[in-house]
Amino acid sequence: MQKTVEPNNRLSPAIVELLIRERSKGKSLRHLGRMFGKSHEKIRQLLAKYGPPQVGLLSENKVAAKLGYPARWPTKLRKQGIIKPIKPGSFWLYSEEQVRQIPALITEARKCKQCGRPRPAGSVRFCRECNQYRRKHKYESLSPEAKAKHVKRCLAWLKANPERAKEIRFRAYRKYRAKQGRGAVIAADDRR
Numbered sequence: 245m246q247k248t249v250e251p252n253n254r255l256s257p258a259i260v261e262l263l264i265r266e267r268s269k270g271k272s273l274r275h276l277g278r279m280f281g282k283s284h285e286k287i288r289q290l291l292a293k294y295g296p297p298q299v300g301l302l303s304e305n306k307v308a309a310k311l312g313y314p315a316r317w318p319t320k321l322r323k324q325g326i327i328k329p330i331k332p333g334s335f336w337l338y339s340e341e342q343v344r345q346i347p348a349l350i351t352e353a354r355k356c357k358q359c360g361r362p363r364p365a366g367s368v369r370f371c372r373e374c375n376q377y378r379r380k381h382k383y384e385s386l387s388p389e390a391k392a393k394h395v396k397r398c399l400a401w402l403k404a405n406p407e408r409a410k411e412i413r414f415r416a417y418r419k420y421r422a423k424q425g426r427g428a429v430i431a432a433d434d435r436r
């Protein structure tokens with residue numbers, strides 16, 4: 245049998261060698277598919293099976309481990325199309341150049357939405373300090389629209405509950421004076 249493609253769809257070693265050589269020159273899977281009369285998917289499978297081990301390429305997990313990130317960070321970059329590794333077999337593989345780019349990309353993608361400093365793992369939008377500040381200063385952290393809505397609601401409530409509003413204002417006043425270290429003056433005022 246001198247056919248290059250055998251009935252069970254295996255290629256002769258010479259053809260495999262040619263395929264690998266052409267691929268290493270940078271030919272696309274589609275181009276190779278046309279050259280060898282196969283689908284690009286078939287070419288990809290053949291290269292994964294017979295091609296040289298991908299030297300210098302790292303899997304996603306290894307990239308994350310090497311850089312000290314949670315594995316999902318590079319995954320997210322890839323899914324967002326920010327970094328484009330290759331997938332010759334069943335794993336995504338990153339070149340050394342891509343691995344070098346990843347820390348800067350991660351820093352950019354993981355900026356705190358408020359202060360721009362890097363977010364630690366587990367924080368979704370803001371860094372730890374900003375989260376604490378936002379929890380403590382809820383009003384300050386609202387969007388302008390949300391602030392306007394809040395003010396409107398408060399004014400309506402104050403109008404509907406004048407007695408309670410008066411109590412609250414008085415309590416706030418006392419608290420304010422106490423904070424100023426004039427508690428004694430207040431007490432004196434109260435006695436009058």
Ligand SMILES: [Zn+2]
Pocket residue numbers: 356357358359360361370371372373374375
């Ligand atoms: Zn922050």
